[in-house]
Amino acid sequence: MCKVYAIASQKGGVGKTFTAESLGIGLANKGYKVLLIDTDSQGSLTASLGYTEPDDMETTLYTIMANEINDKEYDHNTLGILHQKEGIDLLPCNIEMSGLELTLVSVMSREMVLKRYIDTMTGGRSERHFS
Numbered sequence: 001m002c003k004v005y006a007i008a009s010q011k012g013g014v015g016k017t018f019t020a021e022s023l024g025i026g027l028a029n030k031g032y033k034v035l036l037i038d039t040d041s042q043g044s045l046t047a048s049l050g051y052t053e054p055d056d057m058e059t060t061l062y063t064i065m066a067n068e069i070n071d072k073e074y075d076h077n078t079l080g081i082l083h084q085k086e087g088i089d090l091l092p093c094n095i096e097m098s099g100l101e102l103t104l105v106s107v108m109s110r111e112m113v114l115k116r117y118i119d120t121m122t123g124g125r126s127e128r129h130f131s
């Protein structure tokens with residue numbers, strides 16, 4: 001059974017990125033398998049985990065979501081996932097995501113695109129927590 005946590009707030013600078021990173025590393029230290037998904041086009045979580053130039057990265061959450069939208073086949077378990085020395089995995093994000101936000105406006109069931117990816121990664125067995 002997987003647990004999926006979403007950390008979101010429209011308010012800026014309230015500790016979303018810091019909470020995601022700390023929670024992820026803390027859970028990994030306890031022995032859990034953790035995948036952090038950066039969904040912010042600023043790429044702050046990606047940068048704070050050592051990728052200081054996220055906009056230079058070729059494969060990111062944008063790639064995954066574009067594949068999902070276009071029904072393109074890809075290896076869910078490997079594409080874009082970076083293994084961190086902290087014991088966590090990271091799916092990075094960068095400025096390309098801001099373009100995708102516009103594309104999504106006309107995509108059917110756009111609110112399900114990320115869910116489809118997460119459901120595949122968890123085998124559909126997950127508890128969801130939103131904070």
Ligand SMILES: Nc1ncnc2c1ncn2[C@@H]1O[C@H](COP(=O)(O)OP(=O)(O)OP(=O)(O)O)[C@@H](O)[C@H]1O
Nearest residue numbers: 009010011012013014015016017018019040042044
């Ligand atoms: N619990 C905390 N105690 C002290 N400082 C914190 C805490 N959480 C976050 N901070 C600091 O507050 C600042 C903003 O945090 P963070 O970048 O995580 O916010 P954010 O909500 O992700 O911002 P943005 O909306 O820009 O993405 C950072 O300097 C971070 O180090």
Ligand SMILES: [Mg+2]
Nearest residue numbers: 016017040044
């Ligand atoms: Mg942030």
